[in-house]
Amino acid sequence: MNPLKIYNSLSREKEIFAPINPPYAGMYVCGPTVSGETHLGHSRPYVTFDIVYRFLQYSGYKVRYVRNITDAGHFEEEDKDAVDKVAVKAKLEQLEPMELVQKYTNIYHDMMDKLNVIRPSIEPTATGHIVEQISMIEDIIAKGFAYVVNGSVYFDVTRYAKQHDYGRLSGRKIEEMIAGSRELEGQGEKRNPADFALWKNAPPEHLMRWKSPWGEGFPGWHIECSAMSSKYLGIPFDIHGGGMDLLFPHHESEIAQTKIATGLALANYWMHNNMITIKGQKMSKSLGNTITIAQMFSGGHPLLEQGYSPMTLRFFILQTHYRSTLDFSNEALLAAEKGLQRLMNALDALNKLSYKENAAQYKEEENNQVLQLMNSCTEYMNDDFNTAMAMASLFELSSKIFSWKNEQLAIASIKKETFELLVKTFNAFVTDIFGLKNEKENDDSKMNGLMELLISLRKEARSKKDFATSDKIRDDLFAAGIQLKDGKEGTSWEGV
RNA sequence: GGUCAGAUGGCCGAGUGGCUAGGCAAAGCUCUGCAAAAGCUUCUACAGCGGUUCGAAUCCGCUUCUGACCUCCA
Numbered sequence: 001m002n003p004l005k006i007y008n009s010l011s012r013e014k015e016i017f018a019p020i021n022p023p024y025a026g027m028y029v030c031g032p033t034v035s036g037e038t039h040l041g042h043s044r045p046y047v048t049f050d051i052v053y054r055f056l057q058y059s060g061y062k063v064r065y066v067r068n069i070t071d072a073g074h075f076e077e078e079d080k081d082a083v084d085k086v087a088v089k090a091k092l093e094q095l096e097p098m099e100l101v102q103k104y105t106n107i108y109h110d111m112m113d114k115l116n117v118i119r120p121s122i123e124p125t126a127t128g129h130i131v132e133q134i135s136m137i138e139d140i141i142a143k144g145f146a147y148v149v150n151g152s153v154y155f156d157v158t159r160y161a162k163q164h165d166y167g168r169l170s171g172r173k174i175e176e177m178i179a180g181s182r183e184l185e186g187q188g189e190k191r192n193p194a195d196f197a198l199w200k201n202a203p204p205e206h207l208m209r210w211k212s213p214w215g216e217g218f219p220g221w222h223i224e225c226s227a228m229s230s231k232y233l234g235i236p237f238d239i240h241g242g243g244m245d246l247l248f249p250h251h252e253s254e255i256a257q258t259k260i261a262t263g264l265a266l267a268n269y270w271m272h273n274n275m276i277t278i279k280g281q282k283m284s285k286s287l288g289n290t291i292t293i294a295q296m297f298s299g300g301h302p303l304l305e306q307g308y309s310p311m312t313l314r315f316f317i318l319q320t321h322y323r324s325t326l327d328f329s330n331e332a333l334l335a336a337e338k339g340l341q342r343l344m345n346a347l348d349a350l351n352k353l354s355y356k357e358n359a360a361q362y363k364e365e366e367n368n369q370v371l372q373l374m375n376s377c378t379e380y381m382n383d384d385f386n387t388a389m390a391m392a393s394l395f396e397l398s399s400k401i402f403s404w405k406n407e408q409l410a411i412a413s414i415k416k417e418t419f420e421l422l423v424k425t426f427n428a429f430v431t432d433i434f435g436l437k438n439e440k441e442n443d444d445s446k447m448n449g450l451m452e453l454l455i456s457l458r459k460e461a462r463s464k465k466d467f468a469t470s471d472k473i474r475d476d477l478f479a480a481g482i483q484l485k486d487g488k489e490g491t492s493w494e495g496v
Numbered sequence: 497g498g499u500c501a502g503a504u505g506g507c508c509g510a511g512u513g514g515c516u517a518g519g520c521a522a523a524g525c526u527c528u529g530c531a532a533a534a535g536c537u538u539c540u541a542c543a544g545c546g547g548u549u550c551g552a553a554u555c556c557g558c559u560u561c562u563g564a565c566c567u568c569c570a
Contacts, residue, residue, distance in 0.1 A: 032570070045570045172499060172566075221568085243570035244501095250569090273570075274501090280563065283570095319519070320509065325502080325563070332508045335520035342519080345534075380510095388510045392518035402535055406526090467529060474532080485533045492533095 001375075004059060004382045006239070007323060009247065009270040010169055014384055017269065019238045025061040026233035027053065028267065030225060030242035030250070031123070033070040034104040038111045040291045040328070041243075041276050041283050047314055048273040048322040048385075049241045050117040054433050055381050065120040066232045068225060069108075071101040072126040072208060072218055097208045098127075111293040114310040116435045122232050126224040130210050133219045133227045136261050137198045145260045149189040151201030151215035157194040160256050169255060169270060170248035196253050198223050222253035229254075230262065240267035244274055273322045278303065280327060291328075305330045308337060311439050315340040318387040318434055339395075344438045346398035347430050349405045355419045358412035366413040373397050374425045387434070394429060397422070440494045455484070455491045 004017040019025045029049045032042055049067075056063045112119070126133075137153055140146040145156050160166055161174045174194060197220035202209040209216045229237065235258060242251065251270065258266040275282050278289045291301045299307030308316075316336035320326045373393045380389035403409035411419065430436050454473055461469040474484050483496045 030570075033568085035568095039570090041570050043570085048570095170499090170565080245565070245569055248565065249567090275564070275570075277563075282564070285569095315519095316508095323501095324509085327508080329508080331520080335508060337520095339519045342534095349534095386510080389517070392510070395518055399536090406535060408536070462529075465529070471530080478532085483533070486528070486531090487534070488527080494533095 002379060002382050005384055006269050006271060007384045008268075009272050015269065017238075019061065020236065020268070023060060023062050025056055025063045025239070026237035027056075027063060027065050027239040027241065028225070028229040028233055028237060029065070029067045029120075029240075030246055031068040031070060032108055034101050034108060037104060037292045037294070038108045039283065040278075040293060040296055042108070042111075043115060043293060043313060044276050044317060044322075044326065045241065045243050045273045046112060046117050047115060047317045049271075050435060051318070051322075051387060051433065052239070052241070052271070052385060053118060053120075054435060055385060058428065058433055064122070064233065066122045066124065066229060067120040068228055069105055069123060069125045070221070070224065071098075071105070072130070072224070101127075107294070114297070115293075115314055116310065116437060118435070124228045124232065126219065126228075127208075129224060129228050129231070130219065132231055133223045134199075134212050136223060136227050136230075136257070137219075138213065139261045140198065140257060143260055146198055147191065148214050151217055152189055152197060153199040153214055153220075154190050154195045155198050155253065155257060156191065157196065157256065158192045160260065161194075164256070164259055166256060167252060170252050172248065196220060196222060196249060198257070222250055223257060225250075226254050226258045226261065226266065229266070230258065235262045235264045235266060237267050239269045239271060241271040241273070244272040247272060274325045276326050276328060278328045308333050309439050311436055312337045312340055314434075315343070315436060319391060321384075321386055321388050323384075340436065343391075343394060343398060343430065344436070344440075346394075346401045347426060348438070350401045350423060350426055353401070353404055353411065353419075355416050356411055357416065358410065361410040361412040362415070363413040366409070367415055367418050370397070370400060370414050370418055370422060373400075374422060377425065377429050381433070390429065391434075394426070397426060401426075451482070451493050455493070458484070459491070 005014040006017050007013070008015045027049070029045065032038065046067075049065075053063055053065050109119075137146065140155065141148070141153065145160055146153050147156060157166060157174065166174055199212060199214055199219055200217050201215055202217045206218070208218055210218060229235075229240070240251070240254075255266050258264070277283070278291070281287060281289065283290045289303065291303060293313075295301040295304065296313060297307055297310060299305070312333060313336075316333060317326065319336060319339070373396050376393045377390045380386040380393065383389075400409070404411045414422075454477065458470045458473040461467070461473070477484060477493075478496075481496055482493055485492050485494065
């Protein structure tokens with residue numbers, strides 16, 4: 001068995017994962033800014049790191065997973081109009097920033113639950129850690145790497161770059177950045193365009209504000225992650241994750257701040273998931289191709305021909321390696337829907353199979369092949385979480401399972417221990433590691449009773465060759481959204 | 497403009513210097529009263545042009561095209 005290897009964005013290589021304090025592992029993932037509705041783009045990192053979290057646990061690590069909620073600071077800018085518009089209204093009519101934040105946090109949680117993303121060990125909010133952020137900023141000022149201008153505090157990137165390796169993570173050089181930087185509003189306060197805000201002075205109309213040594217204001221975007229990760233994981237910690245678009249400037253800034261505040265490197269392994277694209281382009285509001293996760297499930301978007309279930313989306317994400325872009329199209333989603341169904345059918349079939357001893361039917365080669373396929377699932381996951389390859393092995397095992405079910409292949413061609421291990425491993429991979437669940441299960445006992453009656457009536461009609469009646473039952477049920485499935489062991493049903 | 501990724505069969509997508517990933521679609525078959533569902537089988541691709549090599553889709557160079565980041569972003 002090979003050790004777990006993780007592609008580290010810092011070194012641009014796969015490295016053997018060696019946590020600082022085994023069997024404990026600390027992981028921090030940049031969470032969403034809750035100023036808008038959870039969209040398709042959000043599904044990628046949270047499913048990706050959900051898999052990392054699950055697989056680390058499966059591998060025996062005790063993981064503390066911290067994933068923040070950004071509910072303070074820069075986000076108000078996007079809703080500036082709304083804030084300004086309501087400023088003169090009565091208190092209750094005003095859009096409370098916390099109300100907005102709560103609304104979108106609720107939606108985010110709801111969508112993550114639907115996607116079967118396990119909630120993190122700690123989910124800290126930026127507004128809940130103002131004290132920690134102020135304290136870290138004071139520390140950075142004291143060390144001479146930040147300066148105060150008109151109630152705002154900026155990190156001195158130029159000074160930092162003279163002594164430290166700035167731009168290593170994102171692979172850029174500070175001189176080029178300064179040369180190529182654009183003139184942006186508010187840059188007048190900065191000594192250098194490359195500097196970034198640690199704390200921002202709040203204009204009078206800004207509703208979200210806190211007292212600080214520099215006046216009333218709100219924290220800069222990057223500082224929260226440094227403050228919260230160091231508080232809950234210690235510095236350095238093992239894994240820091242997030243979307244590739246956060247490499248610069250967000251993660252680069254986190255590294256710089258933390259280095260000055262603590263004297264240490266923030267995290268040992270940096271993991272970045274790639275983007276979700278639609279017809280080859282990243283989703284963005286300006287292109288008008290943003291699809292919310294709710295729309296994805298309901299099909300309520302012009303680009304979608306139909307709704308796709310949460311597990312279809314999850315499966316679709318897992319079929320691609322997390323460092324590749326993932327392009328959305330109806331055909332691809334439809335293919336994922338079918339593929340997921342096949343995998344779930346295999347799981348179901350396996351769990352219903354029982355082993356029948358027959359030493360004469362044993363085939364060494366068959367047994368080894370099954371063992372090898374099972375083993376490869378773990379090996380592929382150990383190779384930088386290659387879910388696509390592990391999934392392929394599960395599909396190969398699925399073919400075996402169906403062959404046993406159809407008795408095209410004797411179950412006794414493999415050893416009893418192999419079969420038992422397969423049941424355990426297959427379930428673990430599909431359910432525990434990939435986090436997939438059967439969405440078509442029906443555990444409504446009243447409904448089941450009713451269906452049993454209809455199925456037995458149809459069976460009776462068929463035995464009397466009264467096909468008019470049996471077909472009416474079948475076709476009318478189908479029209480009502482229920483599909484009957486005739487199999488060797490009788491008839492089953494599922495909602496379509 | 498700078499930096500960095502990619503270009504794989506009808507579609508989506510892994511991957512490795514020699515050993516046909518996998519999924520979907522399609523065709524044939526099995527099952528069935530007929531269907532549906534399900535399963536089985538078949539379908540040998542790696543942008544173009546050079547080079548390295550016994551051998552390259554895989555390494556190197558060039559060309560073309562696409563995307564991402566450089567500003568809020570997952």
